[in-house]
Amino acid sequence: MNIAASSVLVTGGASGIGLALARRFHAAGATVAICGRREDRLAQTAAELPGLITRVCDLSRPEERRALAEWAVRGVPALNVLVNNAGVQRYPRLAEGEGDWAATAEEIAINFAAPVHLATRRRQSAGCRGKRPHRTSCRRRQVRPRQVA
Numbered sequence: 001m002n003i004a005a006s007s008v009l010v011t012g013g014a015s016g017i018g019l020a021l022a023r024r025f026h027a028a029g030a031t032v033a034i035c036g037r038r039e040d041r042l043a044q045t046a047a048e049l050p051g052l053i054t055r056v057c058d059l060s061r062p063e064e065r066r067a068l069a070e071w072a073v074r075g076v077p078a079l080n081v082l083v084n085n086a087g088v089q090r091y092p093r094l095a096e097g098e099g100d101w102a103a104t105a106e107e108i109a110i111n112f113a114a115p116v117h118l119a120t121r122r123r124q125s126a127g128c129r130g131k132r133p134h135r136t137s138c139r140r141r142q143v144r145p146r147q148v149a
């Protein structure tokens, strides 16, 4: 894979593991976009990495995931790598009952629903067709979306 020629979207790319990945992709010459909820952290990272593309987005919300996918088609040229890194770990004790179910439902939305929704929605927004990733064809752009995490 030619990373230098790739366009990468790292969710949760302004801190932790996502930031480390964004730095590595950036250093390798890729076009890099990141998203997250905290605008100040996104701006801080953009100041560090010239050319970085940022977007405020709460991935627990389906409508924001759709908006992110639509934005990515226009805002991230030839996007071909999606790194579903954003996540939270709250360790709910489900064996003891539902506890704070709202928090658990949000965790499921961020950690599971968002990666599935974002990958499928990105393909749809980019006009991709085909059941198999290696046979994907895109009407708007000739790219093959890859999901690496």
Ligand SMILES: NC(=O)c1ccc[n+]([C@@H]2O[C@H](COP(=O)([O-])OP(=O)(O)OC[C@H]3O[C@@H](n4cnc5c(N)ncnc54)[C@H](OP(=O)(O)O)[C@@H]3O)[C@@H](O)[C@H]2O)c1
Residues within 6 Å of the ligand: 011, 012, 013, 014, 015, 016, 017, 018, 035, 036, 037, 038, 039, 041, 057, 058, 059, 060, 085, 086, 087, 088, 089, 110
């Ligand atoms: N660190 C570990 O040992 C470890 C182990 C196993 C798995 N993981 C997983 O690896 C991933 C990264 O871990 P990390 O340690 O780097 O975590 P982290 O430092 O807490 O970073 C998580 C990132 O996800 C973003 N994020 C969280 N909720 C979001 C939401 N609703 N919408 C958009 N962005 C959101 C955060 O940005 P905002 O807060 O600005 O939104 C942040 O940039 C997570 O999925 C984590 O569960 C980590």
